[in-house]
Amino acid sequence: MQTTKNERSERYAVSFQDVVAASQRIATVIHKTPVFTCESLDRLIGTRIFMKCENFQKTGAFKYRGASNAVMRMTPDQRIAGVVTHSSGNHAGAIAAASQRVGCTAHIVMPSNSTEVKKAAVRSYGGAITECLPTLADREKVSVEIQQATGATMIPPFNHPDIIAGQGTCALEFMKQVPYLDVMVSPIGGGGLMSGTCVAVDGVQPKLPIWGVEPTGAADAHESKLKGEWVPQTNPETICDGLRTSLGDLTWPFIRDRVDEILLADDKQTTRMMQFIWERSKLIIEPSCAVVLAALKEKIGSMDSPPAHVGVIIGGGNVDLTNLPWN
């Protein structure tokens, strides 16, 4: 981001100072997740891969960072009124758990066709589930109704400064653990994790290249970058359930200006890589993480002098074990 400090704060929703403040705010409530390496993965991909294991984060995903930051930024009065969000995935569990920790009611609007596993997870973190029709329109409608009835604060899954700043703490921590990375790689769904990553990298190692990864079946960020303008995602088709959403107006500028390249992998490559990691690393990772390693395998294989130390954010490990893609 070749801008002065003032231009930056005008153009972007989140500053490096926001990420540092978030990091201090949530330090005692999150897990400082470990960084794993795996020799057979390195042999497969052709360089040294460092995996920042957010699958070991509380609630099983990096989403707990942003959710905690957002909830902890709320005033006592806001906490009494509660929070509301709509999500069928990791954000739902993260908001429920982060709210429970501060004694705040979390209203989670979930589509009626959400799996029992996902509902059980939200319930186990004390979330109050309201079911809706499985359409974005109905999710938003029901959320607004709850918000109006209760006065709860809406915390969306990615397009929110506190969420972006919270997710940025992951890359911040990662660069302290491995200070010699040559490239930072992260998946792109709605862009919350990637935007936070951009801000953190820009503050610590401004020259570090950043690569994003998307599944071929939901490549809206890739397309947006090609066109130079924001293209929304329609009809996503991928097993990477965390990466089906469109970018938001707060996240697109980071992807537009700071992400050097967007890599792609299809679901077949993702499934194969997911099984490889489970078998060799003994780490349970989601398809939305396996897609990153699958795309890296192609990319590194095509390079004459690949980066020696590749940092990969492994976003989560919440998988329905009774419905695995290779069975």
Add this chain to the structure above:
Amino acid sequence: MQTTKNERSERYAVSFQDVVAASQRIATVIHKTPVFTCESLDRLIGTRIFMKCENFQKTGAFKYRGASNAVMRMTPDQRIAGVVTHSSGNHAGAIAAASQRVGCTAHIVMPSNSTEVKKAAVRSYGGAITECLPTLADREKVSVEIQQATGATMIPPFNHPDIIAGQGTCALEFMKQVPYLDVMVSPIGGGGLMSGTCVAVDGVQPKLPIWGVEPTGAADAHESKLKGEWVPQTNPETICDGLRTSLGDLTWPFIRDRVDEILLADDKQTTRMMQFIWERSKLIIEPSCAVVLAALKEKIGSMDSPPAHVGVIIGGGNVDLTNLPWN
């Protein structure tokens, strides 16, 4: 083991000094595996559980410790002649990988009905597979033939001093990482890991209680302890494929004299616990590890004042992902 040093060395195949020497010998070739905790597991079992994660050991199991120790104790001439063993499980991969590291041929005798996954693992570590009939008699016969033809050194899976000493390095490391354990818990198959654990605990924390765990379908150590004499395992029936074997004459004395109690769990409890750990901890663990946590859940639940800090050796994470017990 209430014995003098001399009595001890007469009665037991391995001394604390052997374990310490093994630990120094293999220090640079093994992974120092991490210790994991999981809040939802603690809530489920009712006390604080520390998991020594040997599923992250090279080749995916603690067996690499004993195999490395045995191979590294061999003379240059012995290494040239190679090693031979019969195993369809984790010992096979461990011997192959440890041998490959020192440039020594590993002849692995595997039953013809071994899964392709297991054969592929042995091959990937450079092991030379010879197939045999799926009977213990034929496994031994073929192994002896190879031994006679090549002069290779036989390294059995557990009933061998170098193997026992190598496996003991796991508990030794564990007690350094968590010096305030109130009980040490480990599974019992052939008894190699448990014997090494007894020696290590006896040398570092002689008053620390040791609990063993077996599946109800292969409870030979439990029965042997009850009768006060070694009872071999016949017709084991359990999904815990690492725990089907009988104790050996070198391992039985440790279990007889130093293990305070043997807990049991059935396959249904084991399967349920395995799924819980995969879902909550994001760790891939084998049935032979899940059985330990399942038995602990029963045991801790029945105690008025359970131990506050329970150390559990998680032996391995090699699982056929296309054939999971809950599917």
